[in-house]
Amino acid sequence: GDSVTQMEGPVTLSEEAFLTINCTYTATGYPSLFWYVQYPGEGLQLLLKATKADDKGSNKGFEATYRKETTSFHLEKGSVQVSDSAVYFCALRADSWGKLQFGAGTQVVVTP
Amino acid sequence: EAGVAQSPRYKIIEKRQSVAFWCNPISGHATLYWYQQILGQGPKLLIQFQNNGVVDDSQLPKDRFSAERLKGVDSTLKIQPAKLEDSAVYLCASSLESATDTQYFGPGTRLTVL
Numbered sequence: 001g002d003s004v005t006q007m008e009g010p011v012t013l014s015e016e017a018f019l020t021i022n023c024t025y026t027a028t029g030y031p032s033l034f035w036y037v038q039y040p041g042e043g044l045q046l047l048l049k050a051t052k053a054d055d056k057g058s059n060k061g062f063e064a065t066y067r068k069e070t071t072s073f074h075l076e077k078g079s080v081q082v083s084d085s086a087v088y089f090c091a092l093r094a095d096s097w098g099k100l101q102f103g104a105g106t107q108v109v110v111t112p
Numbered sequence: 113e114a115g116v117a118q119s120p121r122y123k124i125i126e127k128r129q130s131v132a133f134w135c136n137p138i139s140g141h142a143t144l145y146w147y148q149q150i151l152g153q154g155p156k157l158l159i160q161f162q163n164n165g166v167v168d169d170s171q172l173p174k175d176r177f178s179a180e181r182l183k184g185v186d187s188t189l190k191i192q193p194a195k196l197e198d199s200a201v202y203l204c205a206s207s208l209e210s211a212t213d214t215q216y217f218g219p220g221t222r223l224t225v226l
Binding site: 042 | 116143167212216218220
């Protein structure tokens with residue numbers, strides 16, 4: 001079945017450091033890929049998405065490129081802020097009804 | 113625009129009791145989802161409604177869980193009787209139609225079963 005694997009956390013960084021969160025997937029067909037973010041005490045929010053191979057999603061300084069050859073969708077940000085502290089979820093959508101399949105989440109802690 | 117509303121935000125019950133969660137999606141959104149998020153895991157879809165019809169309930173434990181979406185607007189998810197392993201955050205999400213539209217999530221209901 002479809003699945004998403006992402007790197008375990010917590011990932012602890014200093015402010016202005018470079019962030020990478022690895023995400024790989026297994027799916028039949030050609031899924032759409034997503035990154036969601038969950039700030040403390042809040043619901044999940046869509047951060048960015050890509051719907052086909054080689055697409056790059058970007059938002060709030062975050063980027064991820066849909067790599068079909070490596071079945072990956074790694075999240076990157078060049079300079080993190082304390083306000084980026086959150087749990088990040090990689091997800092795929094492979095069926096025609098919109099069901100999302102999530103990874104386990106990666107907690108990111110950014111210190112001043 | 114108001115977001116997805118859920119209540120209650122927190123609930124503590126003892127095993128074998130029953131509990132119900134309520135969700136009000138974004139106005140005009142035809143598709144409504146209930147997800148279960150166990151601590152340390154990603155959300156898992158329990159049931160999906162398109163208007164007031166069920167599209168996918170393949171991962172809903174039907175011996176104890178039930179859900180309804182009367183009139184195609186708000187929805188209720190019920191657990192009866194609850195088990196310890198039902199302790200989780202229950203997330204409601206909605207989207208305009210389904211497959212290609214962004215899902216918007218509510219803040220969730222944190223259930224603790226003692």
